[in-house]
Amino acid sequence: MIDIPWTTRIALRALRVNKMRSALTMLGIIIGVGAVIAMLAVGTGASRQIAEQISSMGSNLLIVMPGSVTSGGLRMGFGSQSTLTLDDADAILRECPAVQDVAPSLGGAAQVVYGNLNWSTNVQGTTSGILVVRDWAIAQGRPMTDEDIRSSAKVALLGQTVVENLFGGINPLDQMIRIKKIPFKVVGVLDSKGQSVMGQDQDDVIYVPVTTAQKKLFGTAFPGMVRNITVKARSMDDLDPAEKQIKELLRQRHRISARQDEDFSIRNLTQMMQVTEQSTKVMTLLLGAIASVSLLVGGIGIMNIMLVSVTERTREIGIRMAIGAKTWDIRLQFIMEAIILSLIGGSIGIIVGFSSSEVISMVAGWRTIVSLPSALIAFVFSGMVGIFFGFYPAHKASLLNPIDALRYE
Amino acid sequence: MKLIEAREVTKVYSLGDIDVRALEKVSVTIEKGEFLSIMGPSGSGKSTFMNIIGCLDKPTDGQYLLEGVDVGSLSRDDLAAIRNQKIGFVFQGFNLLPRTSALENVELPLLYNSVPVKEREERAVRALKIVGLEGRGRHHPNQLSGGQQQRVAIARAIVNDAPIILADEPTGNLDTKTSQEIMELFQKLNSDSAITVILVTHEADIATYSRRVIRFLDGHLVSDEQQGSRGEPLNPSVRG
Numbered sequence: 001m002i003d004i005p006w007t008t009r010i011a012l013r014a015l016r017v018n019k020m021r022s023a024l025t026m027l028g029i030i031i032g033v034g035a036v037i038a039m040l041a042v043g044t045g046a047s048r049q050i051a052e053q054i055s056s057m058g059s060n061l062l063i064v065m066p067g068s069v070t071s072g073g074l075r076m077g078f079g080s081q082s083t084l085t086l087d088d089a090d091a092i093l094r095e096c097p098a099v100q101d102v103a104p105s106l107g108g109a110a111q112v113v114y115g116n117l118n119w120s121t122n123v124q125g126t127t128s129g130i131l132v133v134r135d136w137a138i139a140q141g142r143p144m145t146d147e148d149i150r151s152s153a154k155v156a157l158l159g160q161t162v163v164e165n166l167f168g169g170i171n172p173l174d175q176m177i178r179i180k181k182i183p184f185k186v187v188g189v190l191d192s193k194g195q196s197v198m199g200q201d202q203d204d205v206i207y208v209p210v211t212t213a214q215k216k217l218f219g220t221a222f223p224g225m226v227r228n229i230t231v232k233a234r235s236m237d238d239l240d241p242a243e244k245q246i247k248e249l250l251r252q253r254h255r256i257s258a259r260q261d262e263d264f265s266i267r268n269l270t271q272m273m274q275v276t277e278q279s280t281k282v283m284t285l286l287l288g289a290i291a292s293v294s295l296l297v298g299g300i301g302i303m304n305i306m307l308v309s310v311t312e313r314t315r316e317i318g319i320r321m322a323i324g325a326k327t328w329d330i331r332l333q334f335i336m337e338a339i340i341l342s343l344i345g346g347s348i349g350i351i352v353g354f355s356s357s358e359v360i361s362m363v364a365g366w367r368t369i370v371s372l373p374s375a376l377i378a379f380v381f382s383g384m385v386g387i388f389f390g391f392y393p394a395h396k397a398s399l400l401n402p403i404d405a406l407r408y409e
Numbered sequence: 410m411k412l413i414e415a416r417e418v419t420k421v422y423s424l425g426d427i428d429v430r431a432l433e434k435v436s437v438t439i440e441k442g443e444f445l446s447i448m449g450p451s452g453s454g455k456s457t458f459m460n461i462i463g464c465l466d467k468p469t470d471g472q473y474l475l476e477g478v479d480v481g482s483l484s485r486d487d488l489a490a491i492r493n494q495k496i497g498f499v500f501q502g503f504n505l506l507p508r509t510s511a512l513e514n515v516e517l518p519l520l521y522n523s524v525p526v527k528e529r530e531e532r533a534v535r536a537l538k539i540v541g542l543e544g545r546g547r548h549h550p551n552q553l554s555g556g557q558q559q560r561v562a563i564a565r566a567i568v569n570d571a572p573i574i575l576a577d578e579p580t581g582n583l584d585t586k587t588s589q590e591i592m593e594l595f596q597k598l599n600s601d602s603a604i605t606v607i608l609v610t611h612e613a614d615i616a617t618y619s620r621r622v623i624r625f626l627d628g629h630l631v632s633d634e635q636q637g638s639r640g641e642p643l644n645p646s647v648r649g
Contacts, residue, residue, distance in 0.1 A: 324493020
């Protein structure tokens with residue numbers, strides 16, 4: 001029944017009369033919407049980054065580390081003595097039903113040479129399980145095989161950073177590199193993974209068969225020793241059962257009595273990362289909530305101006321009522337003004353939010369993600385702010401007595 | 410059927426402890442097609458009576474029947490609808506919307522009557538033509554003279570084909586010559602379109618354009634006379 005285009009035109013005209021006032025009122029909404037979008041963009045960017053880092057690390061991971069050892073009443077720190085072996089790793093895979101795959105590893109820093117270039121990198125001896133455990137794909141060549149492990153083959157998988165630093169533009173496949181002066185054949189190149197949650201370059205790595213690392217590169221205190229074992233559980237729900245099963249199995253294998261401390265420890269990496277992710281999400285919400293306060297303040301600004309406007313235009317309201325405007329006609333007219341104020345403010349706010357997110361990511365170097373839904377929500381929300389804060393002044397206008405309103409000077 | 414029938418209409422305003430009796434048992438009947446003046450000094454109750462006739466206010470006591478409908482029992486929005494369709498207001502201060510073109514001012518009652526855009530414009534243009542403002546539709550009130558503004562207000566009053574024009578001191582802000590033109594326009598609308606014109610005025614000179622004059626004093630109706638109007642012979646149909 002109400003003519004929307006006409007009402008809109010009337011509202012726009014009323015807003016144009018007081019350009020400065022309308023602009024300042026809008027500014028409240030612009031800042032509010034802009035702040036909400038920018039803050040959500042910062043928060044979303046941060047949690048996306050963490051989520052990606054977590055998934056780049058591989059999912060549902062447990063790490064079995066050598067534990068503290070008590071020798072002669074002296075308790076040593078974690079990892080003070082290696083107690084884990086390749087056989088432990090095989091046993092975990094074989095006997096723990098909740099475990100999908102394992103990757104034992106033994107390694108350290110080593111100088112690597114190709115031609116006249118050399119590079120110090122992290123060389124890890126591991127098994128074919130590493131690619132499954134870390135959800136890592138081969139970019140080029142082939143993965144490590146069980147045959148490589150059995151025969152202690154001198155083959156290597158190279159991370160992207162190593163390839164860049166040693167090979168420049170040359171195809172590294174089937175080239176010979178020397179690790180600690182021992183020649184290895186490059187059989188594969190790994191996909192790029194980027195930074196870890198801790199900020200380490202995950203691509204600066206070389207994988208060689210664990211047996212080769214034990215015998216040729218790093219040496220071991222006892223045969224079959226590994227530094228740690230990364231375990232992938234079958235699913236998120238299997239993480240806890242897997243931890244329990246591994247604990248039981250290793251206690252048994254290491255002959256630890258019920259009263260003794262374990263000589264290993266198990267860390268739930270995924271859980272740790274999820275805590276980080278959770279706290280980022282909380283931070284996002286917090287930022288958004290703080291920004292929403294400014295949107296609220298903007299809404300109060302709209303209400304304030306609308307109340308002034310109703311008082312100023314009492315006579316106009318009286319004329320409209322005398323001519324036949326019903327309660328809702330008057331109400332809609334003022335609500336429409338509030339909505340237009342807040343929607344125009346909201347639209348500009350979206351642009352401001354987008355550009356300030358860009359500025360933040362450029363200046364601070366943070367990753368920001370402006371999602372379309374967040375812009376849409378901010379826009380709809382600003383419209384609702386208009387309706388909410390416009391309603392009371394509009395309602396007040398609609399309750400005026402036409403006779404008094406007509407006489408108002 | 411009687412167009413307007415006031416039966417012992419009483420209006421009491423309470424100002425704090427004091428009750429002000431603005432109208433005391435006023436009974437008037439107005440037939441369709443009449444041209445009537447309501448006169449009286451300020452405070453006599455004529456404005457209160459006009460507000461009640463115009464459905465801007467309700468009587469405290471008594472009945473007001475408009476086309477046989479008891480207005481006293483209607484809701485706020487129902488009264489708005491009656492004002493929209495039955496009554497065209499013309500005010501002393503013109504009361505046009507500022508920053509709004511003459512055409513849009515005239516269209517306003519049609520808008521609140523949900524008339525489609527195209528028809529709205531056609532009817533507004535026609536109404537402006539009737540009041541002699543053809544081609545002035547795009548002008549804003551501040552670009553028009555007082556007389557022209559009042560003509561726009563009259564166009565707004567007739568655009569919805571309301572049977573009644575209620576004019577409150579319509580010439581109060583106009584010079585003598587323009588007043589004369591406006592009054593002649595009312596006469597023309599009254600005779601050509603059979604619109605009932607009810608005029609509130611305290612100028613005896615203006616009241617001479619009407620054929621019937623009722624006078625208020627201290628809230629009472631004190632006289633009700635037929636007369637020959639200026640420029641027209643005494644209308645035989647209402648002479649007695």
